[in-house]
Each structure stands twice: as structure tokens, then as C-alpha cells.
Amino acid sequence: MSLPLSLIRSSLLVGLGSIASRILGFVRDLLFAQALGAGPVADAFLTAFRLPNLVRRIVGEGGLNPALVPHLSRMEPKDAAAAAGDAISVFALALLGLTALVEISAGLVALLLAPGLRDEGTLALAAFYTRLAFPIVVSVTLSSVAAAILNMRGRYGATALAPLVVNTGLILTVVVLEKAFVLPLEAKAAWLSAASSGAGFLQLLAVWAALRQGQDPLVRFRRPRWSPALKNLLLAGFPALVASGAVQLFVLAGTQVASFWPSGISWLYYAERVMQLPLGLMAALGTSVLLPALARHHHAGETAAIVSAQHRALEMALLLALPAGAAxxxxxxxxxxxxxxxxxxxxxxxxxxxxxxxxxxxxxxxxTAGKVLSQTLFARGALRQTIAGTGLGIVVTLASGVILAPLGGAAGIALGISLGCAAHAAAMVRLLARAGLWRPDRRFLGRVARIALSTGVMGLGLSAAQRIQAPTDSLSLAAFCLGGLALYAAAAWLTGAVTRDDVRAFR
Known part of the structure; x- marks a missing residue:
């Protein structure tokens, strides 16, 4: 069984939106590096930026979908609209309270995020930037709730494009600060922190406009009723965020360890942003498109369809993740x-x-594998199990980082994050196997083997070319990347990792 054509087309739409958002986010981070460097001010700014950006990435990639989609999809449209309105109202009140708490205790929050920032001046800057940047959490979380409702109704366009607003706003802010003003690093970081909150509000307005389009209202506001349905929805929201943001939480744990190394926070942030380019695409595909399809199969009792969709989605994810990691x-x-x-x-x-x-x-x-596989557990409502898998990954990340950091510095901490990702993926496989939903067939194993072989061919070609002449500028680096992609595509076609059916599916 192959993925439905509608699912593939929706995946393409969400994927294109995610790619555009990731590219803009990457441009933003390039400008951050140019403007702030990787010293104490950058460490303070990126520490403050880490928490709201963590929330923005988790909810922006559909982190609340595991709680909202399965629950609302079981309700009649009228009841679902009322329940969605209640959820938005209660989330708004809770987020405003949380923001007020963070504003009051920003110094403690900064210390918890980066306990290695012992210099009082750097820690004070981190607290100040946290107060400026944290209000974005309110806007992006409410945007995510609205996006989940739109995705559930099959309206992917606005939710795929709205996240572009935040990165566009920050890019414009950096350009203006660099071109029109001569400011010290501390002032630049302050303006960027404040601009992130303003851009988040603009994103909320964009999603809200999309939510109000159409004849049938997707959200109906009233005085919130503390019903059993709302209670279950809210109780599932926090676990869903924790489980959905597994990789980001591993990086956050690694950041805490990296704060004890000079420039460790900055190096980890910039490197992780490069890795997020391919990972973000798969995350958006899984939570925005794959999860609703799996939820429908689960409610219909179609176990075989769940397993097939899961394995085909994992094939698609690894088709990108393996060569990207090698490159x-x-x-x-x-x-x-x-x-x-x-x-x-x-x-x-x-x-x-x-x-x-x-x-x-x-x-x-x-x-990537952990992100895709967790969607099946989300569709079944098994949030406790996925949280346990996330907890295992955090423990492995912290333990490995503490052990490896004295040997390899920031690189050792990053290796600990990779080990945490591996432990999380293994936990997802074990949980699915216990539920009878991990049954890799011959097609799946054969496809993965061919993807690995194609990746090996690409890796050998890139290594040989780099020994002859390593890229030294943007043009030569682009040529290397395009050459590696072409070599991988040819190898994937010749080995059968990509077939004619795959190509026809995207037409």
C-alpha cells in the first residue's frame, strides 16, 4: 500500500512551506552570526532566544496537533468549533499568566537555561533579553492551536506560510540595524529580542485571518465551559508539547552543559540550525500531514493502513535524512x-x-526516524509512552554530554545529543513493537538498504572531490551540494531507492 495521492500532495505543500521557513530562518541565523559573533553577548542573546525559539519550533511544527487533532476529529463540526474556542481562550489566559511569571523571574530562568553563565554581566543580559523575547510564546502557541484546527479541516496553505512572518521580520530588523545604525552588540541583541515578540504577533494575525475565512466557522467563542472534554484536551496539551519537541529538548539539555564552555552555546546553536534545515521538513510533514491521516486510520480500526502509512512515511524521511546527514x-x-x-x-x-x-x-x-515514528503513538493517544521515550533521550543526552565534554569539548556535547536522538528512536521502535505496529516488511527493509547504498555512493564522491579541491566560497559550496545531490539522485534511481511510482505521485 502506498501513501494516498492527497496525502503526498499535502505533504508537498507543507514541505514547501517548511523549506521556505527554514531557509528564511537560516538566513536570519547567518545574520545573527554576522552581527553578534559567538562571544559573551551572543551567548546571552542565544540563551534568551533559546526558550521562545524552542516553543516556536515545537508548536510551529505541530507540537499541539497530537493533543488537538485526535480529540477534535472525534466531535461533530459544531461541537468541535465550540471546543476549539474554549481551548484557545483557556490557552490564552494560561500563556499570559506564564509570561508574567517569566518576566518576574527572568534571572532564574536564564540561570536554569545556562547554568554555566557565571559572569554576572552576561547573566544579567540573558535575563534582560529573556524579558524582551518571551512574549512571542503567547502568539506562536495560539497560532499553533489555530493551525491545528485548519490542518484538521484540510486547509494547509495558511498554516504553511504564516511562520514565514517571524523570520522575515527578524531579517528586516537585522538588516536595518546593520545598515542604518552603529550600535554596540548589547543594543543590537536587545532590539532583536524585542523584534521577535513583535513579529510573533503579526504571525498570529495572519493565522487568525485564515481561521475566519469560509462560511462555516471553525472556531466559536463563548465563555469557556470547564467540560470533561476541555479538561482532557488541556491535560494532553503539555505532554504533547514535551513529546513532540523531543529533539529540541535534547538540544536544550546539551545547551545547559555547553554553557560551561566558552562560546559553547553559540557554536551549538549555529550548528544545530544547519541540522534543522532537513529535520524541520520531516517534522512538519509528520505532525501536520501524517498525524491526521494516522488518526483517521486509528479511529477506523485500520491497523494495516496505519503500519503501511507509517513505514512509507519513514522511507520518505530517510530518503532525505541519510544523505543530508552524510553530506x-x-x-x-x-x-x-x-x-x-x-x-x-x-x-x-x-x-x-x-x-x-x-x-x-x-x-x-x-x-528524523524518532519524529516520524512518534506520530503513530500520538494518533493512538499514547502520550505517556512517548514522554517516557523523550525522558530517556534527555537522560542519555545529559549523561553522554557530561562524560564526553571533557574529551571533546562542545563537539563531545553534540555527540551526546546524537546519542540521545538514537536512544529516543530506539524507544519509539520498542513501543510500536509492543503495540504490534512495528512490522517492517521486505519492501521497507529493501528501500532502506538501497537508500543507504545510494548515500554511500554520494559520500564517496563528495569525499573524493573535497580531497581534490575543497569549496572555499558560496559558489563552489553550492556546486558541491548540487553535485552531491545529482550523484545521490542518480544512485537512488539506479538502485531503486526512488521508483517511477514515486515520481508519478508528485505530479
């Missing part, structure tokens, strides 16, 4: 040098970031 490992030095080394970002920062990127690239296939 980032091989090209880690030229990628960081060409992309980041300018302005306040020094050669020593490029070398440190490259080592971290190489270590993180090893975990990319495991992070």
Missing part, C-alpha cells in the same frame, strides 16, 4: 566557514562550530 558530516568545515565566517564570527568560531556540526550530523537520521 553535513563530510562538508562540515566548508559549510561553517563559507556560511558563517564574516563580521563578528571569527575563524576560531568556524572551527568550533564545524566540529559540533559533524557530531550533530550523526544523529540526524535518528532524530
Amino acid at each position: 553535513l558530516l563530510i562538508l562540515s568545515v566548508p559549510v561553517t566557514t563559507v556560511l558563517f565566517e564574516r563580521g563578528a564570527f571569527l575563524p576560531a568560531d568556524s572551527a568550533g562550530t564545524a566540529q559540533v556540526l559533524a557530531a550533530l550530523s550523526l544523529g540526524l537520521p535518528f532524530a
Whole structure:
């Protein structure tokens, strides 16, 4: 059984939106590196930016979908609209209270996020930037609730494009600050922190406009009723966020360890942003498109369809994740040098970031697999099990980071994050096997083997080309990437990792 054509087309739409958002986010981070470098101010800013950006990425990639979609999909449209309105109202009140608490205790929050920032000046900056940046959490979380409702009704366009607003706003802010003003690093970081909150509000307005389109209202507001349905929905919301943001939580745990190393926070942030380019695409595909399809199969009792859709989606994910991980490992030095080394970002920062990127690239296939496989458990409402798997990954990340950091510095911490991703993926496989939903067939195993073989061919070609002449500028790096992609595509076609049916599915 193959993925339905509608699911593939929806995946393509969400994927294109995610790619555009990731590209803009990557441009934003390149400008961050150029404007702030990787010193104490950058560490303070990125510490403050880490928590709201963590929430933005989790909810922006459909982190609340596991709680909202299965629950609302079981209700009649009128009742679902009322329940959605109640959920939005209660979430808004809770988020405003949380924001007020963070504003009051920003110093403690900064210390918890980066306990290694012992310098009082750096810690004070991190607290100040946290107060400016955290209000974005209100906007992006409410946007995610609205996006989940739109996705459930098959309206993917607005939810795929709305996240572009935040990154576009931040890019414009950096450009203006760099071109029109001469400001110290501390002031630049302050303006960027405040701009993130303003851009989040614009994203909320965009999603809200999409929600109000159409004749039948998708949300009906009233005075919230504390019904059993609302209670169950809210109780599932926090576990869904924790379970959906597994990889981001592993990185957050690694950041805590990295804060004890000079520039460790900055190096880890920039390297992780490169890794997020391919990972974000698979995350958006899984939570926005695959999860609703799995939920429908689960409610209909179609076990075979669940297993088939899950395995086919994992094939699609690994088709991208394996070559992406291999390419980032091989090209880690030229990628960081060409992309980041300018302005306040020094050669020593490029070398440190490259080592971290190489270590993180090893975990990319495991992070992708864990993200896809967890969607089946979400569709079944098995949030406790997925949280347990996330907890295991966090423990492995922290333990490995503490052990490996004295040996490899920030790169050792990044390797610990990769081990955490591997432990999480293994936990998802075990949970699915216990539920009778992990039955890899011959087609799946054969496809994965062919993808691995094609990745090996690409890796050999990139390694040989780099020994002859490593890329030194944007043009040569682009040529390497396109050449590696072409080699991988040819190998995938010749080995059967990609077939004519796959190509026809996207027409």
C-alpha cells in the first residue's frame, strides 16, 4: 500500500512551506552570526532566544496537533468549533499568566537555561533579553492551536506560510540595524529580542485571518465551559508539547552543559540550525500531514493502513535524512566557514562550530526516524509512552554530554545529543513493537538498504572531490551540494531507492 495521492500532495505543500521557513530562518541565523559573533553577548542573546525559539519550533511544527487533532476529529463540526474556542481562550489566559511569571523571574530562568553563565554581566543580559523575547510564546502557541484546527479541516496553505512572518521580520530588523545604525552588540541583541515578540504577533494575525475565512466557522467563542472534554484536551496539551519537541529538548539539555564552555552555546546553536534545515521538513510533514491521516486510520480500526502509512512515511524521511546527514558530516568545515565566517564570527568560531556540526550530523537520521515514528503513538493517544521515550533521550543526552565534554569539548556535547536522538528512536521502535505496529516488511527493509547504498555512493564522491579541491566560497559550496545531490539522485534511481511510482505521485 502506498501513501494516498492527497496525502503526498499535502505533504508537498507543507514541505514547501517548511523549506521556505527554514531557509528564511537560516538566513536570519547567518545574520545573527554576522552581527553578534559567538562571544559573551551572543551567548546571552542565544540563551534568551533559546526558550521562545524552542516553543516556536515545537508548536510551529505541530507540537499541539497530537493533543488537538485526535480529540477534535472525534466531535461533530459544531461541537468541535465550540471546543476549539474554549481551548484557545483557556490557552490564552494560561500563556499570559506564564509570561508574567517569566518576566518576574527572568534571572532564574536564564540561570536554569545556562547554568554555566557565571559572569554576572552576561547573566544579567540573558535575563534582560529573556524579558524582551518571551512574549512571542503567547502568539506562536495560539497560532499553533489555530493551525491545528485548519490542518484538521484540510486547509494547509495558511498554516504553511504564516511562520514565514517571524523570520522575515527578524531579517528586516537585522538588516536595518546593520545598515542604518552603529550600535554596540548589547543594543543590537536587545532590539532583536524585542523584534521577535513583535513579529510573533503579526504571525498570529495572519493565522487568525485564515481561521475566519469560509462560511462555516471553525472556531466559536463563548465563555469557556470547564467540560470533561476541555479538561482532557488541556491535560494532553503539555505532554504533547514535551513529546513532540523531543529533539529540541535534547538540544536544550546539551545547551545547559555547553554553557560551561566558552562560546559553547553559540557554536551549538549555529550548528544545530544547519541540522534543522532537513529535520524541520520531516517534522512538519509528520505532525501536520501524517498525524491526521494516522488518526483517521486509528479511529477506523485500520491497523494495516496505519503500519503501511507509517513505514512509507519513514522511507520518505530517510530518503532525505541519510544523505543530508552524510553530506553535513563530510562538508562540515566548508559549510561553517563559507556560511558563517564574516563580521563578528571569527575563524576560531568556524572551527568550533564545524566540529559540533559533524557530531550533530550523526544523529540526524535518528532524530528524523524518532519524529516520524512518534506520530503513530500520538494518533493512538499514547502520550505517556512517548514522554517516557523523550525522558530517556534527555537522560542519555545529559549523561553522554557530561562524560564526553571533557574529551571533546562542545563537539563531545553534540555527540551526546546524537546519542540521545538514537536512544529516543530506539524507544519509539520498542513501543510500536509492543503495540504490534512495528512490522517492517521486505519492501521497507529493501528501500532502506538501497537508500543507504545510494548515500554511500554520494559520500564517496563528495569525499573524493573535497580531497581534490575543497569549496572555499558560496559558489563552489553550492556546486558541491548540487553535485552531491545529482550523484545521490542518480544512485537512488539506479538502485531503486526512488521508483517511477514515486515520481508519478508528485505530479
